[in-house]
Amino acid sequence: MSMGIALFNGLQESIDSLFQYSNAAVHLAKLTSPNGLRFYDPAVQAELEARTELEHDLRMAIERQEFVLVYQSQVDSLGRAIGAEALIRWEHPRRGFVSPGTFIPLAEETGLIVPIGSWVLKAACEQLVTWANDENTQHLTLAVNVSAKQFQQPDFVDTVCGLLTQSGAPAHRLKLELTESTMIGKIDDIIARMHQLKAQGVSFSLDDFGTGYSSLQYLKRLPLDQIKIDQSFVRNLHKDTDDKAIVQTIIAMGHSLGLQVIAEGVENQEHWRYLNEHQCHAFQGYYFCKPVSATEMVQRSLAPPPMPA
DSSP, X not given: OOEEEXXXXXXXXXXXXXXXXXXXXXXXXXXXXXXXXXXXXXXXXXXXXXXXXXXXXXHHHHHHTOEEEEEEEEEOTXXXXXXXXXXXXXXXXXXXXXXXXXXXXHHHHHTTHHHHHHHHHHHHHXXXXXXXXXXXXXXXXXXEEEXXXXXTSTTHHHHHHHHHHHXXXXXXXXXXEEOGGGGSSOHHHHHHHHHHHHTTTOEEEEEEETSSSOHHHHHTTSOOSEEEEOHXXXXXXXXOHHHHHHHHHHXXXXXXXXXXXXXXXXXXXXXXXXXXXXXXXXXXXXXXXXXBOXXXXXXXXXXXXXXXX
16 A cells, blocks of 8 residues: 655645645555555645656657657768668647656656657658768668667567658668667567567667676577667776776677777777777767757768778
8 A cells, every 4th residue: 555645734726636645645656655654745746747748749749749869870990871870859839859867767657658669760761761872871781779678579570661662671781789688587488589579671779788788698599780888987097097998899799709899988089099999880979979850860971981090
């Protein structure tokens, strides 16, 4: 049983208000301390109301298609564009651009990440078709983040295959980025789904590698093509010996397992030089390109690459 408690010291509050306060408190108790109790807190109430409003707006955003994709280049050891990562942005009619850090956790919690993720996949496939029809961009791959909840939907494989068929996008240019949290659960089912999609030509990258769960227990079993070094290890690479050791170990592990290794968060030439010296395969970060529109990303990819590290 969860309990919500509202205190009052007089007649200035109406009965309806008191019930509203206690309901807010019990709602919070259910979210944060099941089988416990919480007292009503005006600040918490304001937070809950803001969250409820944001959830309503997020549902409307799906109906109104208020989302856009931006793209961040991924480059090889010579700085040449080999692909990009698709990143979602929400263009709210009143608030302007809402940070993914604000709405993605809410989408995950409410299950709205599933329809949002489907929209991203559809938009990504359409972009791949556009690139495939231009000889300057037909070699580019496109990485799309897939949440654990989305990947574990029973119809996920059919959804991806259907979008590829409907759009005519080249499956071998689509890369799905999974996080380690995706691997929690029925690992055999997850591996089977990955194999089904790989049979269609889709590739897989393990995102945020090294920040989550016991990767080594299942890494050798997963039909991966790539692992992505998390930016938290790259950010201080030029001055932190521990980060250098971790990065070097991840790259060596990738080589041993026959996996491509890409590093994100590459922000300066020192990062790039160290990663290149240790035979990292690909790179992503502000040093090469910030998240921009598809048109600008392609224009940058056609320009001369930065000086090799």
